[in-house]
Amino acid sequence: MPDPDFLLQVCNLDVSVQNKNGRKHKIVDDISFNVSPGQVIALIGESGSGKTTISLGCMGYTRPGCHISAGSVQLGDTQVLEQPLPKLQQLRGKEITYVAQSAAASFNSAMKIDAQITEIPVITGAMSRKQALEKAKQLYRALELPDPETIGTRYPHQVSGGQLQRLMAAMAMISGPRLLILDEPTTALDVTTQIEVLYSFKRLIKENDTAAIYVTHDLSLVAQVADHILVLKDGKQVEYGPTSQIISDPKHEYTKALIAAAHLMPSKISTPDISTQTPPLLQVENVTAGYGPKQQSIALRGINLSIQQGETVGVIGESGSGKTTLGRLISGLMSPKSGRIHLNGQRLKHHVSKRSRNDLKQIQFAFQMADVALNPRQRLNKILGRPMMFYRGLSQKDATNEVSRLLERVDLPTDFAWRFPPELSGGQRQRVNLARALAAQPKLIICDEITSALDTIVAQQILDLLEDLQDDLGVSYMFITHDIATVSKIADRIAVMRHGKIVTQGPVDQILTPPCHEYTNLLLNSVPEMRTDWLDEAVVERRKLMTALGDKRET
């Protein structure tokens, strides 16, 4: 029976896929939840847990190959799943709207923003173009976008990623929907922009009394916006309850694991024992580099950095800060404009083609996206065996034996050697990615955001593995990331980068305990805390910090 208190009632929803042999497989199994107007429910779980499938199911939609096999979805008085397609199309975009993960991919780059935002109410005849424009401007103001009068006359590439994500929300809100679905809306954003966007979403939902479904894998974010949380694993409900209860008193083991792995600052930062030997393993001296003809557009300015044997140096910064460029320079994928890099006191040739095989062996690079960093047409035996044969002159047979040992070392079954990368899960692939770097027996591994594409629990496992390997093998890491919480758990020393410069560097406890550099403060302030009232404080604090930094950059 419909309960007038709830706007959306999902009852016993099942979604199935049919495989090639005609067998059915449930990917969403018996999910029920309710949402009231002005309330937010969070669907949380790792990738493949069915959270996006459920949210799409609420619109009466499934991805090709799936179908809704049981259950009901009721929006107000309407049974969504029983509507014929033309009715559904009216419902979608008007009553139920959807904000996708990547706003950049959802906007048409050849149309002005206003035209895209007002498109739906105008073509459905709900508003005239003039009314729609007026409504859009109100929303721009509500979302605290800069220049609300004129921002709509720009093209999508003329605004920042955070602004585009908020414009996407404006597009979803313009027809005054009763239900808003937000699918990982801040995952693609920089940490420091994320909280602003989150804050405007939260306000908008409250002010318009809209019901919302928030899909994410990050529990610490959810704590800020959601009233209820539904924890999912493999398409099944694990735990469902009010936010405060879930985060303070989780019942299920999986929820506890999620909370343990959340992106939080560790309560205590351990003091690293820093030994300084001379010469250090790697020393970067006054390096400047850029892109374009004759490296005219400078990406790095006067970088000085040293890495000791057996230590982890975290390099942290937002996108565009030059941290990946620094990693590419050290690995020799790119030549600097000026400056020197020393390895074990010896000057290192700039480009990879000029370095000796022994120098190449010492520095290995682990890429961010393991799914594109491993050749899909090579078996793991070849992916891992090749560096051994190349650097260490092993025979094919010895390499095969060594690959088994290496797979064991990174906690993978040895028979994986005969698999292809697409047959592994994301976390397993990231282990192989690391194992490939280890296969060379290097002194230094440059880890470029290797945990940022992973779910929080899997990411935590990879971090544990990194520490294990360091204890056993004495290898050094240069850990490039945008996530200060991760870096504070693993690094001995930290270098904070901004606009192509290192703004501050030193032992992790010194850098992260007050008084910090202003920019470090801003980064620290952007890490969510697991309490429900954190967001409002953080936004106020952030605005103060931004003014202190004298940053005119738009958010």
Added chain:
Amino acid sequence: MTPQERTWRSQFGDALSDLTPGVALCLLILITFFLIACFAPWIAPYDEGAILTNDSFLSPNKEMRLGSDYLGRDVLSRLIFGVRVTLFLALIITFLSFFSGVSLGFLAAAFGGRVDSWMSRLNDAMLSFPALMLALIVINSLGSSFAVLVLTIAFIDMTRVYRVARALAVNIMVMDYVEAAIVRGEGKIWIVWHEVLPNALTPLAAEFGIRFTYAILFISALSFLGLGVQPPQSDLGVMVKENMQAILYGEYTTLYPAICIAFIAISMNVFVDWLLQRSSAQLPDEL
């Protein structure tokens, strides 16, 4: 997806179970033509050049199943030998053009920069000549022989293959796994052979089918113009041209080779389309 080791045998089995009746028929037609081409001397009832009767354009009869051609030769025998010549020429041409086109295209993509620019602009210049015109000029000035024919058409096809191969390789060269090989210090040749080629194989195989069909049509077109395979050797294109006048006498002689060309071309295209669809469906669907 259930993780299981993929062997060649299981892949082949998968492929067979994916065959639709239409594709299976086309595959059967192709295999039949290849068998005919291989065993032509044993299958053909008469020699291709033997003049058996004074009557041209005889209707099909007991001795000559498809009748006689304009010189009184057996059409069926000439057709069988014609298929042999056309198919093998096309095969050699396609192999040659692929070997050179893919090697050059991959190297251009691997070296990039100025090397790539020069090679690609040169290739564009070649492409700007109409293919048939270019072939006519070269063959006319060098005289028609198998070698000239094969090399000329292979060269023209190479420019097409080069473009496809380079475009494929350029896309693969920017992948992180190639970058990983570069950081390791691997040479260009190793990268092309081990990292690029395996990932370009399926689209290249599809392109191979298309090029093969074009080669048949191109040889036939040249033969029809009198610049391809020279009489008395038969070839499907030559046969169409030779027997055109049969139509005036109400005989279908000229249509038999034309039908053969159409069957081979259509079957090959259907098969290649199926291969392409299958390969794109098999790509690992991530995200």
